[in-house]
Amino acid sequence: MIGRISGNLLQKQPPQIIVDVHGVGYEIDVPMSTLYQLPAVGAVVMLFTQLIVREDAHLLYGFATEAERALFRQLIKISGVGARTALSVLSGMSVADVHAAVRAQDSARLIKVPGIGKKTAERLLLELRDRLGAQVGAVATDVAGSATADVVNALNALGYNDREANWAVAQLPAGVVVTEGIRQALKLLSKS
Numbered sequence: 129m130i131g132r133i134s135g136n137l138l139q140k141q142p143p144q145i146i147v148d149v150h151g152v153g154y155e156i157d158v159p160m161s162t163l164y165q166l167p168a169v170g171a172v173v174m175l176f177t178q179l180i181v182r183e184d185a186h187l188l189y190g191f192a193t194e195a196e197r198a199l200f201r202q203l204i205k206i207s208g209v210g211a212r213t214a215l216s217v218l219s220g221m222s223v224a225d226v227h228a229a230v231r232a233q234d235s236a237r238l239i240k241v242p243g244i245g246k247k248t249a250e251r252l253l254l255e256l257r258d259r260l261g262a263q264v265g266a267v268a269t270d271v272a273g274s275a276t277a278d279v280v281n282a283l284n285a286l287g288y289n290d291r292e293a294n295w296a297v298a299q300l301p302a303g304v305v306v307t308e309g310i311r312q313a314l315k316l317l318s319k320s
Contacts, residue, residue: 129179130177130179130188131176131177132174132175132176132177133147133149133154133156133174133175133177133188133190134149134172134173134174134175135147135148135149135150135154135172135173136148136170136171136172136173137166137167137168137169137170137171137172137173138153138169138170139169140163140166140169142160142163143157143158143159143160143163143215143219144156144157144158145158145163145166145190147173147175147190154188155188156175156177156188156189156190157187157188157189157190157211157215158175158189158190158191158215159191159196159200159215159216159218159219160218160219160220160291160295161192161196161218161219161222161294161295161298162175162190162191162192162196162218164295164298165192165298166192175190175191175192176190176191176192176193176194176196176197177189177190177191177197178191178197178200178201180204180211187211189211189215191218193223195223196218196223199217199218199223199226200214200215200218202256202259202260203217203218203252203256205255205259206251206252206255206256207251208248208251209248209251209252212243213243213244213248216241216242216243216244217238217241217244217252219241219291220240220241220242220290220291220294221237221238221241221290221294222276222280222294222297222298224276224277225237225276225277225280225294226256227260228276228277229253230253230256230257230260233253233257234253235249235250235253238252238253240290241290275304275305275306275309276297276309278306278309279293279296279297279300279306279309279310279313280293280294280297282306282310283296283297283310283313283314283317286314288317292317293313296313296314296316296317297309297313299312299313299316300312300313
């Protein structure tokens with residue numbers, strides 16, 4: 129199992145990147161949330177990884193945080209959800225947003241993710257509720273998740289899409305209050 133990769137970032141071609149580790153270039157598929165956090169090409173990068181071995185390929189997936197990788201692992205355990213669908217979920221929603229959707233049993237938020245229909249969203253909510261039970265119930269996650277969701281919802285109301293809003297929220301410091309988070313996110317989005 130390859131659990132982590134650290135090396136020079138050679139190439140970015142969404143959703144795939146190439147990381148050079150001592151002369152070996154690893155092709156790694158990453159969600160958009162991770163892609164937005166990567167440094168410029170040529171810089172050193174460290175990713176948490178998940179190796180999936182199939183009959184016809186060995187596929188490596190990379191994540192900026194352990195929380196993203198853990199959620200990816202939970203998603204691919206669900207019947208009918210493959211690695212591509214799991215990457216789509218992580219590209220369209222932050223980990224906190226997925227937890228908030230599971231807590232609220234809000235399938236409408238999941239349906240916004242490309243490739244997720246109503247039945248798949250309902251199955252994800254049902255199975256993730258059982259798998260993420262302890263994590264979803266944590267008080268710290270509740271506070272951070274609701275503040276994050278509020279900032280994302282405000283940015284959506286102002287015309288930003290989910291990808292832009294989630295990227296801006298990921299850049300915010302931990303524990304930021306909603307009003308300050310919205311202001312800082314708008315500044316970030318105006319610069320990009």
